Amino acid sequence: MNRSRAIVPFVIVLFIALTYCFASAEMVKVKSYKVPVRKGPGWYYPVVKEVLRGESLDVLKRSGRWYKVKVSDGTIGYASKRSIRISAGSGASSGSLKKGSSIQGRRRTSRPMMVAALRGVADMGLFPREYAQKHGLDPAEIERLMEMPFAADEFKRFNGALRPPSGIASGLEGAELPATDREVGAAITMRLLGAMPASRDARLRKYVSMVGAVVQEQTPLYDVPFVFIVLESPKVNSFSAPGGFVFITTGALEAMVSEAELAGVLSHEMVHVLERHGMRELDRQSTRIKSAGAMDDLDSELDMRGMDMGDKDVAADLEDMADQMFEQLIGGRKMSDEDSSDKKGTRLLSKTGYSPGGLRDFIIKSSDKVTGEDRKTYAYRDAGRRAKAIDRLIKNAMLPEGAMLADRFKGSTK
Secondary structure, three states, X not given: OHHHHHHHHHHHHHHHHHHHHHHHOEEEEEOOOEEXXXXXXXXXXXXXXXXXXXXXXXXXXXXXXXXXXXXXXXXXXXXXXXXXXXXXXXXXXXXXEOOOOHHHOOOOOOHHHHHHHHHOOOOOOHHHHHHHHHOOOOHHHHHHHOOOOOOHHHHHHHHOOOOOOOOOOOOOOOOOOOHHHXXXXXXHHHHHXXXXXXXOOHHHHHHHHHXXXXXXXXXXXXXXXXXXXXXXXXOOOEEEEOOOEEEEEHHHXXXXXXXXXXXXXXXXXXXXXXXXXXXXXXXXXXXXXXXXXXXXXXXXXXXXXXXXXXXXXXXXXXXXXXXXXXXXXXXXXXHHHHHHHHHXXXXXXXXXXXXXXXXXXXXXXXXXXXXXXXXXXXXXXXXXXXXXXXXXXHHHOOOOOOEOOHHHHHHHHO
């Protein structure tokens, strides 16, 4: 009898706990084309499920930037907070997955490109492939470079060496990457690889990719797979292409002495991507589909004509955009865009936990290493003025000292 009395309260408590768990789960419906559910809370974890438009999932736990979710088939994983919008209350109508969030957000984007964007691996869509063939390039090269070069556990250990300070704003809030950027960026990447081959040093690329991923963790697009590529060239330079493609030469790496310098250069290039500097520059040029509202215009036109990114008329516009962007990349960006990337890149560098002087140090150091035509690249133009501007920013914003990690850089690159 006493034993029965003891069991009753336990059953009641268990019932209440289970009721609370089920009641607290918030159901949302997917409104964008696909949303990746990952094994862990980070874009570097593998995708365990892709949730399609119209499907439902339960939000089991809201914590930080990643939500623990349960898919209708019972799969449990993580979706980014950025891709989920939850209103007050609960039930099927209480929330939705954001339409148009990140690079996967538009329904008319070519499906192979969607898969590549979601998984961070090897397929690009019809347009980049045709563009590559036209220029005599091999699409398999970029597919290889889009594969994840490190495992989640490796990255977590690597990231543990930094202590990001609180209260630093990068000025990049609200950044988005339309799917058009990714397709154009893939095409530009293949053209660039035709001019400068990628390094075959897998260890070096892995290190550069992890440094880039550490910085990316502090951006608004923490859930989007960026691609970091080391170019085999003695020239001291770096580039970026729309959609999340960032490049640095072996010559630039040889000129550096610390991880803070490397992170500074990658931060600078990532700001170009996040601010869509190259794509916005095309707004001034007369193309049939303007890039400023490229996805809205493209969506509308594709709806009217029943086309996809692979159709020849749309491909012609994307090809024109890619050609112009490639010339911009090689010829040098607008100085106002460089200044913006210096400032926001320095803030991002400090927000990540690195020494905020890393980018400034590299600009000063590299400015006297080249002559002639190479001086039009970003690291050498107005180096003195830009270094002083960064110094003023560090002082006025009272950015903390941060880490240099020179030993880790030396051990990973030399």
